[in-house]
Amino acid sequence: MSYKSILTVLTRAADAQLAVGSAARLAQTLDAHLDVLVLGVDRTQVGYAYIGSGAVMMQIALDRAEAEARETEAAVKAELAKRPPGLRASVEAAVTQLGALSDIVAQRARFADLVVLARPYGEGKGAESEAVIEAAMFEGKAPVLVLPEAGLGEAVLPKRVVVAWNQSAEAMTATRMALPMLKLAETVDITVVDPPQHGAERSDPGGMLCQMLVRHGVHAEVSVLARSLPRVSDVLARHVMDQNADMMVMGAYGHSRFREAILGGATRNMLEKAEIPVLMAR
Structure with missing residues (x-):
């Protein structure tokens, strides 16, 4: 693709x-x-x-x-x-x-x-x-x-990408749709915040996604972070800065009783504070 x-x-x-x-x-x-x-x-x-x-x-x-x-x-x-x-x-x-x-x-x-x-x-x-x-x-x-207001970086294509991973269908869709970008990046950091102790990936959070990406030729690694701030979006924003990332990939979350969906709180929080391009999908 x-x-x-x-x-x-x-x-x-x-x-x-x-x-x-x-x-x-x-x-x-x-x-x-x-x-x-x-x-x-x-x-x-x-x-x-x-x-x-x-x-x-x-x-x-x-x-x-x-x-x-x-x-x-x-x-x-x-x-x-x-x-x-x-x-x-x-x-x-x-x-x-x-x-x-x-x-x-x-x-x-x-x-x-x-x-x-x-x-x-x-x-x-x-x-x-x-x-x-x-x-x-x-x-x-x-x-x-x-x-963001600064637009794309000088290199246009991202070199360091953070993928926000929470095992959801939305996160998986976003990752698949971002593959053309991920394959061109120098490093891709799969970031898992406070993974559930009894989830499907409890023994190896992000491991299966990392394996999938590596098979596509992506230079991927996994970071597991504690929820040290009140909101997951705050933890992700700080990690983006620590990694000096120039793009983030995350699933888009929403809710509505009257239309197909409206942006949910976590999605809105991330977009409001992001200083780098964010690739989102649902």
Whole structure:
């Protein structure tokens, strides 16, 4: 398996340099095709309105979404124009209501080998930023590389990777989908935090995963850590710093009674504090 179709999704022009610049560098390094989806989002939720005013409100919101889409599309094309010759890329722009955004993103993500997105939290980020990442992972079933503010490192591809392993199906899916990256890394650290004493891997935590990765040519080792901080995400974040890692791989966890899933607390905590790219899958 290799990444040959890379997708990035933008809902605001401010993310063009980070998301498009990073995704384009990755696409050129991996000889992949880059698809950029630009969405102008109508964020209005009309509950009630006086007679005649609802249509006016909807038209104003639609005009604003179209203007934002044009502005973002222009920023994307300007960023792509900076790339060296040879990049294969396409740009698609559309306008959608917030409620329909997930369907559009999921449809595109299903046909991508990897989705590259800016971190959904921070100044200026709205509900649509988190909705995009949720749709790509939970409904599109695609691996998502979430970028910190610094973007990708100078080497583009990671050299030192930490894999967060807890024996779950989500962690296994993320690891399998990260294999193209793991095989190119210099070292891969399988990190197990406070493994259960009576689990399936009680005698050798992470051992079977390490064996699988080594058979794929991955330079893998295992670190078993105590839960010395209140949250597992805190332990992982500190270990990433200790290892001087430049990418983390972890399963995406979520919960919802009304939609397929929303990001759970552990996933949100990791994304909020991560200073390196995080590859997640469900």
